[in-house]
Amino acid sequence: MSSNRESDRRAEELLESLGVEDWASVDPRDLAGVDMRDVPDEALPTDRRCPRCFWPVFQITTTGPHSHALRPCGCRVASVDW
Template sequence: MSDAPDPDECLFPPCPRCETPVVRITSSGPHSHAASPCGCWLSLADVRALRG
């Protein structure tokens, strides 16, 4: 049995890189964005799609 959340039951959008639910997005500059908790780097287009 896996501890990973079921994407169909999750309230958070999936990371476009690894499918882990994105709980928070950290931006440290206009072109530096990271998804949490996975840590994947995101483009500005990814960030906009996750917030949309």
């Protein structure tokens, strides 16, 4: 349970550092240098995150049965079931 409190604390500190009151006010471009693990799911415009870098996933490009590229992060995954 302490990990949730720690995560909430980091999320609040991140909001404060961005100079906004809530996640709806955050410009996604301001998150470019942010560790995405600190950004709560409700702040993202999608329900899926990259399993490697935690960036939101907007597109999946499949180039083979076990080769998928996630966008916008560019990470490659073997399966899209995560």
